[in-house]
Amino acid sequence: NAGVTQTPKFRVLKTGQSMTLLCAQDMNHEYMYWYRQDPGMGLRLIHYSVGEGTTAKGEVPDGYNVSRLKKQNFLLGLESAAPSQTSVYFCASTLDQGAGNTEAFFGQGTRLTVV
Amino acid sequence: ELKVEQNPLFLSMQEGKNYTIYCNYSTTSDRLYWYRQDPGKSLESLFVLLSNGAVKQEGRLMASLDTKARLSTLHITAAVHDLSATYFCAGAMYSGGGADGLTFGKGTHLIIQP
Numbered sequence: 001n002a003g004v005t006q007t008p009k010f011r012v013l014k015t016g017q018s019m020t021l022l023c024a025q026d027m028n029h030e031y032m033y034w035y036r037q038d039p040g041m042g043l044r045l046i047h048y049s050v051g052e053g054t055t056a057k058g059e060v061p062d063g064y065n066v067s068r069l070k071k072q073n074f075l076l077g078l079e080s081a082a083p084s085q086t087s088v089y090f091c092a093s094t095l096d097q098g099a100g101n102t103e104a105f106f107g108q109g110t111r112l113t114v115v
Numbered sequence: 116e117l118k119v120e121q122n123p124l125f126l127s128m129q130e131g132k133n134y135t136i137y138c139n140y141s142t143t144s145d146r147l148y149w150y151r152q153d154p155g156k157s158l159e160s161l162f163v164l165l166s167n168g169a170v171k172q173e174g175r176l177m178a179s180l181d182t183k184a185r186l187s188t189l190h191i192t193a194a195v196h197d198l199s200a201t202y203f204c205a206g207a208m209y210s211g212g213g214a215d216g217l218t219f220g221k222g223t224h225l226i227i228q229p
Contacts, residue, residue: 033216040124042203042219043158058216090157092217103148104217106158 002026006091006107013081013114021076021110023091031094032074033058033104034066036087043090049074081114088112117142119206121220129228131193136202136223138187144206147187148217149178152201161189161202194227201225 007022023032030051035043045058049068063085065077074093078085091107118141128134138147149161162171164180164187171178175198177190187204201224205217 035216035219040221042119042221043205043217044219045216048216059218103160103163105160108157 004091004093004105004107006089006110008110009108010111011113013078013112015081015083015114017081018077018079019081019112020078021089021091021112023074023076023093023107024072025074025091025093025105026072027093027095027105028071029093029095029105030071032068033092034064034074034076035090035092036060037090037109038087046076046089083114086112086114117144117206117208117218119204119218119220121202121204121223123223124221125224127226127228128191128194130195133193134191136189136191136204136225138189138204138220140185140187140206140218142185142208143182144185144208146207147180148205148207149187149189150203150205152203152222154201158203191225196227196229199225199227 004025033048034046037043044060046060046064047058047066049055052068052071055066067075089110092104094104120139122137147164150158151161152158162178167182169180175192180187201222203219203222205219207217
């Protein structure tokens, strides 16, 4: 059972380069999220999706775009990377946030450095 | 807008001692989560608290929720070195059936010394 898988695990970019982070989940979850984690800041929500074909902005969306073309995949794009986007990125998914003892499952993280 | 504040942010304690991490939140949160993170690793779910007065225990960790005080606590009993980690609390709000994601505290970096 793979759970939530992020690709790649590490990446170094030069300022201005673009890249896409892939998040894949095999639990048939409806809701998927992208967070960034910076020292002393906790995790902050970048974008999220409540289902295939839908996306919405979170707390810190600037400089990022997302797409959810398939239910199991949630892509995070950086069109023109900046040093301020150096961070650890986590993807998460949940089955149903509306009720029940729902927990969020997190991927292993992607450590991105922009130089 | 939901804001979540944890304290302390850093805690060094000795094995065998008891201590409590506090998590305050600013507005009504539909549920409260506790996570553990080891250095360089992902987040591991510890507890999900759904209602006022909820108490959950797993080993030496016990979490509780007081929605009237907007406070959750994570209590550590007779700490052991293996519990050294960063602990996060997170709240969640749901509006119109949509999921707004989790709002995290800044984390409590816990070091347990022999």
